[in-house]
Amino acid sequence: MSPEKTIIFANTAEAFKDQLLESGNTDEGQARIRHELALSQRAFFWEKDHKVVVTPYGIPEALINHNSQVLGFQDVINVSPRELSLDLSAQVQGDIKLWTELVQLLRDNPGSKLSPYAYTPGFIQIINRLRGENVNFQVSEEPTDPNIASFLDSKAGFRQIMIELSVLHPEVKIPAGQICSTRSEAIDFVQSLFAQGKAGVIKANMGESGWGTIFLKPEDFSDVAELNSHIDRVLDGDNIWRGGLLIAEEYIHPDLSVSGGSPSTELYVDNQGHRITYSCEQVVSPSGEFLGVGVGAGSVKPEFLTTLETAANIVGQRYYDLGYRGFFDMDFVISTDGTPYAVETNTRRTGGTHVYDIARAVFGEQQSLWGYLLSQDSLRYGDQAVNAEELLARSQKLLYPMNGSKRGVIITLINTSDPVLGYVAIGDDKAEVLRLQKQIKRSLLGK
Incomplete structure (x- = not known):
């Protein structure tokens, strides 16, 4: 019998398909669609080894090979449907060859886990259809109420629940x-x-x-x-x-000196309860330029971390009681008087999930031993898109692991249509990583 695998559905664009399609009649809207599709490549880093990653289109092979080697992955397969679409779940079900392969994979690896970016109506259809195939698999991220994920993901649903919680728990504050x-x-x-x-x-x-x-x-x-x-x-x-x-x-005026004014805490909820996975910061330059999402050593000051995670645990318990299962993050704004205000939750994996999983692969599970990681998902490196081999070659001297150390850059996604890529920079502390970020920009942008 083969070992259990995780089958990851990178339905990143699918989660926002209605909004994306409605805005797709402009050049800006089309660029947003292409970027959302490219973001699915971050799923390569989710979870650990022994996984199949289903993406709307194939991750560049050179990128898969390089990142598998440096992170020690030996059993990662990337598959994608024949037709490209925002609706990954529909395309997977409509691709007879791919569907047959997935069913056979589950027969060969009973007990394997299905794990999506977001729990969408299309993903529900995949679960139900696979159950009809009489194969043995598990879904830890399946809410007890199929509508609760979209309700809590909405701004109105979030606000309604936060108002209820703030009456009982003064630690939970909203604008x-x-x-x-x-x-x-x-x-x-x-x-x-x-x-x-x-x-x-x-x-x-x-x-x-x-x-x-x-x-x-x-x-x-x-x-x-x-x-x-x-x-x-x-x-x-x-x-x-x-x-x-x-x-x-x-509008809450943010204190940009505290985690960029907008820290976030991610949680995971399953049938056993909820737990915090990590907290992170928004990194902003002195001039106000957004530099990325920071995870690890010093990303959130200890005095704020306790306050944020106290509020996040209260919300996590409430979401568990409501039947939500899966990942979600809770975004805060730190006011100029030091008060954290909760401003939204996102009931899905988020832009920091792959950074968290990279940190675990590089530094291990003990977060107190982590260095600092900074992610950027939309670096525009020129006027025309180039292939993965060329981008890896340009970045060669800065790629993780630099000189065999736990430092360097991991390219996380490459937009195949536009000159845009994503990366995570890794180092001992924030100052070192910011220097590394400047180096990778010079390497790719020539400045």
Whole structure:
């Protein structure tokens, strides 16, 4: 009998397919689609060895071979459906050859685990169809309520649960705000903030990664008419705002000196309960440039880490009680007076999950022994896309493990259509990694 495997479904783009398709009629929308598809390559690093990674299109072979060698992976297979689509689950089911191979894989490796990026309706169909094939597998990330993941992933669902928790637990704090059924309600709330000299935020209910968020400061508008005109222009200009609820909140001015003002804690929930996997920071330069997500030594100051993880554990228990299963992260903003405010949860794997798994592969499970890792998923390295072999060659002197040490850069994704790649830089501490980041940019950008 073969050892159990993990079959990873990198349905990253599928999780946002409706929003992506609605915005796909512009050049910007098409670029966003290509980038979301490329992000699926990060799934190569999820979990450990002995896995099959199902992606919308194949990860460059040179990248797989290099990263398998440096991380010690000996049993990683990458497969993809014949047709490229945002809906990975549908394409997997429609590809007779691939489906037959997956069923046979489960017959040969009974007890193997299925693990997605996100628990989507399409992934539910895959689970149900495989059960009909009478094969033996497990899914640890299957909610007891099939609708709970999308509810908690929405801005309105998150806010509803946080309001309930904040009454019982003062450790859980959220910005003042309200769930709005109409645009006029959201505008009225922002106007009330302006009257108090405060800034506001309006969020689309199903926005993601900053898409569907507008920040509104009173000093930017001369009068109410100008504010209304600006909001109308933004909301009418992108399909992410079409229909559905809006959330209007007070803008919390972040203390950028504390984890970039926006730390995050990721948790994993299964039938045994919940546990924190890691916490991370947003790394921002003195000029305000976003540099990446930082994980490991010193990424979150101990005095803040305790506060964040106390709140995260309260939320994790509540999500467990509601029937959610799987990964989720909880994003915070640290105010200038040092108060952490929870601003959203994302009920799926996140942009830091692969960094966490790389850290485990490099440094081991004991987080107190970790160095520092910094990820960047969208480095534009030129005007035209080049192949993986060329990018690896350009970066050769900086690639992990530099001089046999636990330092260097791991290229995590290569967009095959656009000159964009992702990487994780690894070192002993943040200062060393920031120097390494400058070196990789010079190596790839020639500056």
